[in-house]
Amino acid sequence: MKNTNSKTTKKEFPYRQGTAKAPSEKRIRKFAGRPLKSFNVLYAYATLPIGHILGLPAIASYIFVVANKFFMLQYLQKIHIFHFPVKHVDNELDQKVPFRPDHIDCYLDFINYWIRPIVMMQKRFGIKQGAKLSIEFLRYIKRCYKEAYKMYTYSMTTTYRPKCPESRAVTNVQRADPHYLCVPSxxxxxxxxxxxxxxxxxxxxxxxxxxxxxxxxxxxxxAVAIGETVLYVKQHSVNCIPAALYMLTKITPELFTPQMAVNFINDLFKNSTDITDADKKEINSYIQFMFERLLLEGALEDDWRVPVIRWLDSYKPYEPQ
Structure with a gap:
């Protein structure tokens, strides 16, 4: 007789690495109430490789995928070893979001953002048990990079970025980032x-x-704050957001639903005072329209990229003056 419960669990939690033992009440009380930003990310680097037999392989595999399918992909394109097509995806609505170099620190918090909860789990569950849960997340994030790579190797995408000599951080980002992998963000x-x-x-x-x-x-x-910064620091266009949300609903439907995507879109710039209400509405409406279009067109496709490719092939980008 087939174990249907096992199959259901695998579908719900496809990257689960065993069952983590529940922490003691003492551990729970010790870390409850602490803001995630109070957890030092260095703790994850020190403990995750030794917490579980699969910890180091999981980290090495993640780094390999990111290095090869994100960084090297761009750099080899930049030095003309790879020759993928590169298309601009700028939209006129991008101009309605002001260039805010002061948001660069939030933009760069992107990596620490997902490492801090790993530290929290290592502390709350203990190194060994927490590592099981951390490995599960690393497997998910690796999947995302691999799926995005499939789109990037069809066509690379870029946007116009304003120079900002007065901000060293922005300048360093622009120098280090070849900026060829915009869709999906x-x-x-x-x-x-x-x-x-x-x-x-x-x-x-x-x-x-x-x-x-x-x-x-x-x-x-x-997440919303970092999502806003991709437009504030001009690292992406409004076109890069719906493709990302759509991709996530297709490859991780057990985690991220279309309704969650719509909620995320509606909360972008909700509390911003540097964009008019009319412009906020126009920006969010466009992102939601594009997301729903991709979702509808991709509903019966085996390959999530099909509607994104169709849109990209026909898109005529806006050229900033």
């Missing part, structure tokens, strides 16, 4: 993956209501 993919993964995990692992509410709120608020 991995910044958007990863922050939405992160908050949706932990929303699932807090429920599955029976976190307390206080922990769940606090950390879900923190993760979501920071």
């Amino acid at each position: 991995l910044h958007i993919v990863v922050v939405c993956l992160c908050y949706s993964f932990y929303r699932m995990l807090f429920k599955r692992e029976s976190f307390t209501q206080q922990e769940s509410e606090q950390w879900n709120s923190e993760l979501y608020a920071q």
